[in-house]
Amino acid sequence: MKTSLPQLERTAKTLAEKAEACVAFMRSMAELAAPEEIAVAWTGGKDSTVALALWRECLRSYAPGAPLRAVNIDTGCKFPEVIALRDEVARQWDVELVVARPEVELAGYPLAVDKVACCRDLKVRPLQRALAENGVRVLFTGIRADEHASRQERPCVERREHPEHLLAHPVLAFTEMDVWAYIIDKALPYCSLYADGYRSLGCMPCTRRSDASEPERAGRDQDKEAKLEMLHSLGYF
Numbered sequence: 192m193k194t195s196l197p198q199l200e201r202t203a204k205t206l207a208e209k210a211e212a213c214v215a216f217m218r219s220m221a222e223l224a225a226p227e228e229i230a231v232a233w234t235g236g237k238d239s240t241v242a243l244a245l246w247r248e249c250l251r252s253y254a255p256g257a258p259l260r261a262v263n264i265d266t267g268c269k270f271p272e273v274i275a276l277r278d279e280v281a282r283q284w285d286v287e288l289v290v291a292r293p294e295v296e297l298a299g300y301p302l303a304v305d306k307v308a309c310c311r312d313l314k315v316r317p318l319q320r321a322l323a324e325n326g327v328r329v330l331f332t333g334i335r336a337d338e339h340a341s342r343q344e345r346p347c348v349e350r351r352e353h354p355e356h357l358l359a360h361p362v363l364a365f366t367e368m369d370v371w372a373y374i375i376d377k378a379l380p381y382c383s384l385y386a387d388g389y390r391s392l393g394c395m396p397c398t399r400r401s402d403a404s405e406p407e408r409a410g411r412d413q414d415k416e417a418k419l420e421m422l423h424s425l426g427y428f
């Protein structure tokens with residue numbers, strides 16, 4: 192891979208400019224790997240669905256016919272509504288979907304007791320295995336700078352190991368409102384749970400409803416929220 196990495200234009204102000212900057216960034220990232228080596232880390236949540244839609248648009252213009260690849264870590268405790276949305280969109284958009292599952296036996300597993308150990312077993316290890324087995328060299332995420340303090344200074348692209356790959360965040364500069372505006376404008380599908388009081392979706396044991404007076408991620412387990420930086424250093428998003 193080249194040594195200098197592409198940058199995301201961060202001066203864009205309007206939503207149209209931000210979307211344009213995303214596509215230009217993804218297009219530059221795509222010069223670093225073959226289209227089959229590029230995937231979106233896709234939960235079926237709002238942010239990564241926008242990233243997937245933008246990558247789809249990008250592929251259509253620069254590599255028509257190339258597979259639209261996504262990696263989903265199915266921890267076994269995701270909301271059924273999210274899984275249903277994922278499978279429906281994957282079918283409609285012809286997504287080449289890799290579903291990574293934990294190796295640990297969930298029956299009897301101490302779910303969400305030690306947040307770091309749980310995320311490591313259910314998410315980090317399956318992610319690393321899926322990337323290695325599927326030859327993913329560039330992974331786009333739905334990470335946004337404004338969703339968590341630990342993500343505010345996140346670079347738009349990071350060199351990661353185990354296996355070696357580039358983790359890139361095309362919607363980093365989108366706000367929560369930008370994401371919804373983009374979804375509505377482009378008539379993108381979204382999970383019904385957002386209309387049922389959830390603003391940020393994770394695994395069921397670590398997610399609750401939250402209302403508009405709270406921060407976006409108030410419904411995520413706050414013990415885990417405090418450990419996001421540590422999880423990132425362990426190889427998570």
Ligand SMILES: Nc1ncnc2c1ncn2[C@@H]1O[C@H](COP(=O)(O)OS(=O)(=O)O)[C@@H](OP(=O)(O)O)[C@H]1O
Pocket residue numbers: 232233234235236237238239240262263264265266314331332333334392393419422427428
């Ligand atoms: N299970 C799974 N499978 C595939 N990709 C995943 C997964 N978990 C996180 N991600 C990627 O990281 C983005 C941010 O997710 P989160 O903020 O929920 O991460 S975290 O679990 O709280 O650390 C997330 O985007 P959104 O879920 O749309 O926000 C994905 O790009």
